[in-house]
Amino acid sequence: MEIDLIFDRLWREYAALNPSARKIKALFSADGEEILNDHVAFRTINDSRINIDVLAGIFLKNNYEKKGEYHFKQKKLYACHFEHRTEPSAPKVFISELLLDKCSGFLRETMTGWADQIPPEVLGSDEIIFAGNSWYIPSFRMYERLREESEYAAWLYVYGFRANHFTIGIDSFKTCNTIGKVNSFLKEHGFVLHEIGGEIKGAPADLLEQSSTLADNIDIPFLEGVHSIPACYYEFAKRYAGPDGRIYSGFLEKSADKIFESTNFRGKS
Numbered sequence: 001m002e003i004d005l006i007f008d009r010l011w012r013e014y015a016a017l018n019p020s021a022r023k024i025k026a027l028f029s030a031d032g033e034e035i036l037n038d039h040v041a042f043r044t045i046n047d048s049r050i051n052i053d054v055l056a057g058i059f060l061k062n063n064y065e066k067k068g069e070y071h072f073k074q075k076k077l078y079a080c081h082f083e084h085r086t087e088p089s090a091p092k093v094f095i096s097e098l099l100l101d102k103c104s105g106f107l108r109e110t111m112t113g114w115a116d117q118i119p120p121e122v123l124g125s126d127e128i129i130f131a132g133n134s135w136y137i138p139s140f141r142m143y144e145r146l147r148e149e150s151e152y153a154a155w156l157y158v159y160g161f162r163a164n165h166f167t168i169g170i171d172s173f174k175t176c177n178t179i180g181k182v183n184s185f186l187k188e189h190g191f192v193l194h195e196i197g198g199e200i201k202g203a204p205a206d207l208l209e210q211s212s213t214l215a216d217n218i219d220i221p222f223l224e225g226v227h228s229i230p231a232c233y234y235e236f237a238k239r240y241a242g243p244d245g246r247i248y249s250g251f252l253e254k255s256a257d258k259i260f261e262s263t264n265f266r267g268k269s
């Protein structure tokens with residue numbers, strides 16, 4: 001599978017689920033900006049059937065390699081990022097996993113039970129990154145219990161395997177050529193930004209600045225009926241060259257730690 005096809009398919013499913021992402025991309029395009037895909041992110045658990053290495057399979061087969069590792073102690077997450085070996089403009093891939101051995105017995109058993117139910121044809125397939133949650137209907141009560149301990153686990157339990165976010169790399173933007181300008185543009189158009197940790201995460205000295213929208217609330221059919229909960233968010237990144245003259249291609253733990261919270265549940269509905 002060509003990498004463009006992989007990202008096109010991920011985008012189609014992500015855009016179908018998240019109307020704001022579609023609108024934001026269209027707004028920047030209408031403004032004459034070139035939309036470059038900086039990275040796409042996935043979530044999973046450190047169960048050997050579905051861990052980072054499993055989700056990375058399709059990318060490794062398409063000439064990607066593991067580059068950076070990240071630790072999020074408080075959220076009990078570990079993550080890696082992957083880059084294409086020869087195409088620097090190819091989107092980076094960021095995959096995180098929840099470390100079940102560091103979680104409560106309840107969370108560990110629930111998420112292992114969730115993994116037990118994944119159909120074998122999904123488990124054994126490179127296409128697992130497109131699998132979503134098509135084989136079950138989640139319970140809202142379980143979503144609420146999970147998020148008492150881990151918003152990350154609650155999101156994964158409901159949405160399964162899909163792009164958690166796409167990220168526009170704004171380095172080639174002509175008008176909105178700073179993250180601050182991107183943020184103002186989005187707010188002028190009525191979008192809500194993720195403010196925890198500041199609207200702009202990182203600084204030029206870190207070689208990476210990021211911001212993100214708050215995930216859209218969408219109606220999910222749960223076993224107990226329809227509830228509106230956050231889906232996916234859209235992220236924006238500006239990268240800078242380091243002392244070696246190369247554009248920084250990694251990620252910042254401190255920024256990513258906060259950006260994970262873009263999918264936190266925000267209220268009853």
Ligand code: NI
Pocket residue numbers: 039041094165167235259
């Ligand atoms: Ni990201």
